Amino acid sequence: VIIAMFITVIGMTTVAYGLHPPRHVETIEPSRVFSDSRFSKVGQPVEMADGTIEVQMVGLMFAFAPAEVRVPAGRPIRFRLTSTDVTHGFLIAGTNANTMLVPGYISQFTTVFDKPGDYLIVCHEFCGNGHHVMSGRLIVEEPK
């Protein structure tokens, strides 16, 4: 009965809240992230031809680069994320954005923020002494 309950809850959150593991697999050399062309726009969201906005962010002990990101509400936002050192978490509180930043891999997912506001980004994988101070800020602005 408990197993059936778990499966039901997973099924419901998948459909109702869009919660599912990201499917993207792409590798990167962790020591060269900041000289890699795929992370040449850290801190400057890029508008793609299809209207998606790409946000590149890097997790490192014990911060996110950049510490603050601004994106418009109601538009698809594609996050491209990686780590230069150890495994970090990436959770945008109050949204379905939740993944891990694993050194050697690029995590990618696309989501839409419907509600403008100030969102806290937290690292939710224990990554060392400064884990508890590792946070960032996502500002979702009214669409222009």
Ligand code: CUA
């Ligand atoms: Cu980074 Cu915990």
